[in-house]
Amino acid sequence: MLKITDLQVKVADKDIINGLNLHIKPGEVHAIMGPNGAGKSTLSYALTGRDGYQVTRGSASLDDQDLLDMEIDQRATAGLFLAFQYPVEIPGVSNMEFLKVAVDAQRLARGATKYSASEFLKLAKAACKQVNLPLSFLKRGVNEGFSGGEKKRNEIMQMIMLEPKLCILDESDSGLDIDALKIVADGINSQRDGKRSFLVITHYQRLLDYIKPDYVHVLADGKIVKSGGPELALELEAQGYSWLESYDRNAGDASE
Amino acid sequence: MTEQLDEALSREYEAGFVSDVESRTFEPGLDEDVIRRISAMKDEPQWMLDWRLKAFALWKKMPEPDWAHLQYNKMDFQAISYYSAPKSMDERPKSLDEVDPELLRTYEKLGIPLIEQQQLAGIAVDVVFDSVSVVTTFREKLLEQGVIFCPISDAIREHPELVKKYLGSVVSQKDNFFSTLNCAVFTDGSFVYIPKGTRCPMELSTYFRINELNTGQFERTLIIADEGSHVSYLEGCTAPQRDENQLHAAVVELICLDGAEIKYSTVQNWYPGDENGKGGIYNFVTKRGICHTNAKISWTQVETGSAVTWKYPSCILKGDNSIGEFYSVALTRGAQQADTGTKMIHLGKNTRSTIISKGISAGKSNNTYRGLVHMGKGATGARNFTQCDSLLIGDKCGAHTFPYVESRNPTAIVEHEATTSKVSDDQMFLCQQRGLDPEKAVSMIVNGFCKEVFKELPMEFAVEAGKLLEISLEGSIG
Ligand SMILES: Nc1ncnc2c1ncn2[C@@H]1O[C@H](COP(=O)(O)OP(=O)(O)OP(=O)(O)O)[C@@H](O)[C@H]1O
Ligand SMILES: [Mg+2]
Numbered sequence: 001m002l003k004i005t006d007l008q009v010k011v012a013d014k015d016i017i018n019g020l021n022l023h024i025k026p027g028e029v030h031a032i033m034g035p036n037g038a039g040k041s042t043l044s045y046a047l048t049g050r051d052g053y054q055v056t057r058g059s060a061s062l063d064d065q066d067l068l069d070m071e072i073d074q075r076a077t078a079g080l081f082l083a084f085q086y087p088v089e090i091p092g093v094s095n096m097e098f099l100k101v102a103v104d105a106q107r108l109a110r111g112a113t114k115y116s117a118s119e120f121l122k123l124a125k126a127a128c129k130q131v132n133l134p135l136s137f138l139k140r141g142v143n144e145g146f147s148g149g150e151k152k153r154n155e156i157m158q159m160i161m162l163e164p165k166l167c168i169l170d171e172s173d174s175g176l177d178i179d180a181l182k183i184v185a186d187g188i189n190s191q192r193d194g195k196r197s198f199l200v201i202t203h204y205q206r207l208l209d210y211i212k213p214d215y216v217h218v219l220a221d222g223k224i225v226k227s228g229g230p231e232l233a234l235e236l237e238a239q240g241y242s243w244l245e246s247y248d249r250n251a252g253d254a255s256e
Numbered sequence: 257m258t259e260q261l262d263e264a265l266s267r268e269y270e271a272g273f274v275s276d277v278e279s280r281t282f283e284p285g286l287d288e289d290v291i292r293r294i295s296a297m298k299d300e301p302q303w304m305l306d307w308r309l310k311a312f313a314l315w316k317k318m319p320e321p322d323w324a325h326l327q328y329n330k331m332d333f334q335a336i337s338y339y340s341a342p343k344s345m346d347e348r349p350k351s352l353d354e355v356d357p358e359l360l361r362t363y364e365k366l367g368i369p370l371i372e373q374q375q376l377a378g379i380a381v382d383v384v385f386d387s388v389s390v391v392t393t394f395r396e397k398l399l400e401q402g403v404i405f406c407p408i409s410d411a412i413r414e415h416p417e418l419v420k421k422y423l424g425s426v427v428s429q430k431d432n433f434f435s436t437l438n439c440a441v442f443t444d445g446s447f448v449y450i451p452k453g454t455r456c457p458m459e460l461s462t463y464f465r466i467n468e469l470n471t472g473q474f475e476r477t478l479i480i481a482d483e484g485s486h487v488s489y490l491e492g493c494t495a496p497q498r499d500e501n502q503l504h505a506a507v508v509e510l511i512c513l514d515g516a517e518i519k520y521s522t523v524q525n526w527y528p529g530d531e532n533g534k535g536g537i538y539n540f541v542t543k544r545g546i547c548h549t550n551a552k553i554s555w556t557q558v559e560t561g562s563a564v565t566w567k568y569p570s571c572i573l574k575g576d577n578s579i580g581e582f583y584s585v586a587l588t589r590g591a592q593q594a595d596t597g598t599k600m601i602h603l604g605k606n607t608r609s610t611i612i613s614k615g616i617s618a619g620k621s622n623n624t625y626r627g628l629v630h631m632g633k634g635a636t637g638a639r640n641f642t643q644c645d646s647l648l649i650g651d652k653c654g655a656h657t658f659p660y661v662e663s664r665n666p667t668a669i670v671e672h673e674a675t676t677s678k679v680s681d682d683q684m685f686l687c688q689q690r691g692l693d694p695e696k697a698v699s700m701i702v703n704g705f706c707k708e709v710f711k712e713l714p715m716e717f718a719v720e721a722g723k724l725l726e727i728s729l730e731g732s733i734g
Pocket of ligand 1: 011012016034035036037038039040041042043052085
């Protein structure tokens with residue numbers, strides 16, 4: 001599914017990601033943890049092609065398509081989805097309009113037909129209910145005046161509607177109350193169908209209680225410094241990151 | 257991202273073609289004789305000619321205005337032709353079947369298929385090509401209800417009592433340099449009269465097209481809504497792509513009698529000139545309406561075209577409890593300049609006005625909102641609310657806001673809000689990450705910004721306006 005080899009990413013003339021390797025197979029859930037400023041969001045931006053995140057070395061492919069060669073929207077229609085750490089507002093554009101334009105664009109690019117208006121409405125309502133947002137949110141401007149937790153749930157709603165192949169979730173659990181955390185986790189779990197893969201960026205092992213990852217990686221200093229199973233998250237929760245300092249910096253290739 | 261958008265900018269102005277129509281065009285130049293000839297072409301009565309000549313005498317003494325925020329080449333008024341009409345119009349066609357097929361094709365290409373339009377109930381169209389009205393649809397059907405919708409040149413002959421009473425009653429003959437010129441040389445435009453208590457059964461619209469080279473378009477629109485009546489009117493405009501600047505100096509007067517309501521919408525898409533400011537229409541327009549007791553005038557405009565726009569649709573709120581509204585979207589890109597806004601003149605008690613202005617600037621364009629809210633001595637309990645939002649795309653463009661307030665009545669309340677924002681990289685990235693190409697992304701963000709204004713447009717035109725913005729915005733980040 002996703003294959004990243006020896007990736008190096010420069011941001012504002014600084015190497016932030018430096019020789020990162022990661023291989024995610026279809027249906028797998030990988031969690032990435034790591035201290036603030038380690039480069040987790042940077043990795044997600046480099047993969048999705050954001051301006052200013054310059055890949056200076058290495059490769060990244062999605063189902064054997066070279067991601068780094070594609071425009072942002074092409075990567076999206078190829079099946080790459082990013083749930084943002086800080087979702088942005090688009091005043092005046094209703095959630096419904098936004099979803100419709102995005103879903104239409106992606107379906108057309110993938111050679112599928114557009115949904116009819118009524119089919120689409122049904123799906124949108126279902127997705128909205130699934131993340132436990134009132135249907136009135138479909139009419140509100142994208143993230144306009146949404147609370148932090150509502151924004152995060154709105155991202156999951158978009159994910160459900162867009163049916164991506166690989167979902168990158170950048171701290172989708174931050175700022176959520178206990179009920180909302182469960183709703184977000186349920187939303188993610190409902191999209192696990194054995195084929196769709198997930199890259200879950202989080203600081204808290206709590207989310208991983210709900211979304212059982214196949215692998216947990218620790219990102220520090222621009223590369224993966226340790227990989228393991230779900231138990232690694234528990235260790236980190238208990239001990240923090242300092243015990244990793246002595247670790248072999250190349251241990252990140254473990255998941256290859 | 258920026259480069260991609262720049263590339264896309266090469267998209268042509270879609271309405272930029274020239275129609276191959278043989279025309280009878282006056283040689284350039286302006287003197288009394290030209291005015292006499294225009295008047296004669298239109299078979300006008302003597303009083304009309306006298307009115308024109310009086311305006312011409314006034315105009316000759318007026319200096320051309322100098323505006324702080326607009327820069328353009330001063331015009332040579334002797335180098336413009338003041339009349340041009342297709343030869344096929346020598347004999348006025350009596351029905352669509354008699355209209356030159358090339359003219360029909362022109363409008364079909366512009367997305368206004370006249371034949372189809374006639375079948376499509378709900379919209380009556382007056383089509384003005386250079387200096388003449390080509391056809392007015394549904395004229396008879398409207399007349400059944402007493403609604404007069406016809407070219408103004410017909411109204412001058414057929415309804416002189418109405419024209420004499422109201423022409424120049426809102427925008428006086430000596431109002432300003434361009435309106436006075438219009439009084440002298442106006443060629444065609446639409447006339448509307450809605451009788452007492454009548455709700456006009458259709459949307460009325462006029463479509464203006466400048467085709468001929470070096471001609472000016474001076475149209476004149478007069479709308480009279482009698483007591484308790486209601487009408488919704490829309491105008492649209494386009495012109496071919498040419499390297500020379502062309503002048504469009506229109507005058508629109510609205511008379512809204514007791515308890516009447518006029519909704520006037522404009523979708524203006526004159527040729528804007530090229531990236532470097534070569535060519536394009538100079539759009540100097542005077543639009544004003546008067547509201548009597550309990551009357552309401554609502555101006556909605558979507559301005560995307562023209563090299564230079566100078567336009568302030570205004571309301572004189574003379575009658576008590578009358579209402580004035582102004583909803584505007586003005587988009588400038590490339591080297592376009594727009595100086596637009598409104599004047600709300602509150603004279604009556606408890607008069608209300610609302611101004612919502614959305615200015616969008618891209619490229620190296622300049623977009624100015626200029627508005628005046630005047631609260632007269634008698635405007636007890638009057639209120640105004642003004643909101644001016646500017647959206648910048650890129651960092652080479654400019655947005656300016658000049659809200660003027662004059663209050664002579666301490667009980668009148670004036671509120672003003674203004675914001676300036678940018679299409680942010682974050683918003684663009686979000687849209688693109690969801691699968692939108694950069695152009696769709698900008699146009700969606702801008703459409704969202706304009707929502708409050710678009711919802712004021714008649715349904716089918718709101719869609720059109722959205723599309724127009726999308727086209728105008730292609731590649732506008734630079
Ligand atoms: N646009 C930018 N300009 C300058 N520095 C940047 C930019 N984006 C990221 N960085 C820097 O890159 C480093 C990695 O940032 P990133 O946001 O990827 O961290 P993170 O692992 O997601 O942290 P957190 O857990 O706090 O979200 C930080 O030092 C950050 O300041
Ligand atoms: Mg982060």
